[in-house]
Amino acid sequence: MSSVAAAVPAAILARAEAAYLGLALGDALGATVEFMTPREIACQFGVHREMVGGGWLKLRRGQVTDDTTMSLALGEAILGNRGRVEPLACARAFDGWMRGKPPDIGNTVRRNLVLFRRTACPEAPPSEHDAGNGAAMRVLPVALATFGWPEAEVRAACRAQAHVTHNNEVSDAACEFLAVAVQDFLRGDPLRRILRRRIGPLLSVYPQFSFRKRVRCANPSGWVVETMQAVLQALLDNGGFEDCVVDVVNRGGDADTTGAIAGMLCGALYGREALPARWLKVLDPAVREACIVQARKLLVRDGK
Ligand code: MG
Ligand code: MG
Secondary structure, eight states: OOOOOSOOOHHHHHHHHHHHHHHHHHHHHHHTTTTOOHHHHHHHHSSOOSOOOBTTTTBOTTOOOHHHHHHHHHHHHHHTTTTOOOHHHHHHHHHHHHHTOOSOOOHHHHHHHHHHHHHOOSSOOOOTTOOBSTTGGGOHHHHHHTTTSOHHHHHHHHHHHHTTTOOOHHHHHHHHHHHHHHHHHHTTOOHHHHHHHHHHHHHHHOGGGOOOOSSOOOSOOSBHHHHHHHHHHHHHHOSSHHHHHHHHHTTOSSHHHHHHHHHHHHHHHHOGGGSOHHHHHHSOHHHHHHHHHHHHHHHSOTTO
16 A cells, blocks of 8 residues: 555545545436336436436435445445455445345345355355446445555455455456546546546457447446446536436436446546536435545545
């Protein structure tokens, strides 16, 4: 672990907060239309762009799902471990989160946390089938805690948290891409430069992530490849936070997770001012506060 300057510029802190709030906003907006098709969404909402709650989970307005609450649990584990991303601490945090009976939980997450309870081993067995988006959706606290670290250490920390439930190289590739992209955005790098620098290397090893098709990615499943394709397409097709998040959740499918990941990236890219005030107003107040506090604590830690 390397050290970074103790003083983090205010602009970077603000973008980190926006990334965490963006994750929660995208999750809460998308959850309303999770598992719906674009046609069903259009019939019911026209364009779904307001925080109304509901959905298959029957959520309150502004309520978030596992994407945000697992991220917060992971962030607490990192903070409780002096900023280190330690598999056993992560596994205990996720297990504690599952004991709280969250409204939704992914199949891979559940299966491998049940296995952890049985074996006490915090690393899931490698599986070519565990390429769901459940590790990628919660990677933000790692990106914040490792900001300023050498890239190889950032990537290792991503895998440490991911492998508790998803020990899969395609999932790893997505987690690592998202973490380094968030860090690039926090530094203020523009979108096009990040995409040039990060997408090429990703696609050269994992061409399945290619999203430059003329066909609009609709109904993205929980497979991390489809999730990433929809998010990256929406990121490139839109020039602001709200437009991007609205675009991606209206594609339906795993909309809370595409919304959460797009919201995280767009928050880091476009900053606090870009977050729609009317969405922030109805976001669960405890979650809103936790996102702000945790973003700051993860980024500015003594001894980091
Ligand atoms: Mg969810
Ligand atoms: Mg989901």
